[in-house]
Every structure is written in C-alpha cells, then in structure tokens.
Amino acid sequence: MSTRAKALRSTPTDAEKRLWRLLYTFRTSGYHFRKQSQVGDYFPDFVCHHAHLVIEVDGGQHYADAGLAHDAMRDAFLRSRGYDVLRFSNLDVLTNPDGVFDIVAQSLEGRPASPRHQAMDGKTA
Incomplete structure (x- = not known):
C-alpha cells in the first residue's frame, strides 16, 4: 500500500464514511469496492475493479474552476x-443516501461481479 493511499484511507470525510457503509451492502452481490485504490497516478475515493466503476465524493473544492x-x-x-465514473457531492451523500444508493445500484446492473462470487453462486445453484 502506498503512503498516499494509506493517508487518504486514514482521514475519510463524513460523506466518505457514509458512502462506504452504503457500498458495503453490495458485497453480497459480488461487488467489492476498495477505498483509495490506485488506478494509474490517481486514487479514486471508491473503485470496484471487477465492475469497472469509480465513485467520487466531491467537496466544495471540486466545483471551483481548478477542481x-x-x-x-x-x-x-x-x-x-x-x-465509468460516478460523482456525488458531499451533500448528496449526507442528505439523500437512498437516492445515491439507487444510482449506484442502477450503475452496477449488468456489470460483472467478482469471479469468486460467481464461482460461489455456481456451487450453490
């Protein structure tokens, strides 16, 4: 784990904590999100590598021209x-978690889940 990723993981915002709890529920469907997992030179807030989905939680600095x-x-x-990249404002995550959850769920529809989860589904069927 890089020093930068470790630092980012150790200081999540309230909105990131809230979204992490929402994303955790997708594990039962085989979608494993990672926090601050490196993709190239970037460290997205949350990434599900199998589904090729990145989720960013944006504070006010993201809405300035430079951001x-x-x-x-x-x-x-x-x-x-x-x-694919989904972006939510801190306000969205904190005040409309059900709406955020629904958008993420819709975005995951039809995307591949973890091969481990798919293998487990095959064994129980």
Missing part, C-alpha cells in the same frame, strides 16, 4: 482505462 478542470482530466484518464 472542475482537474476532475475532467482525471475522469478522462479513468474512462480511457475502461472505468
């Missing part, structure tokens, strides 16, 4: 690596 420009470059890089 918007940086996020556009970052999103373009992530898309070039095959990831």
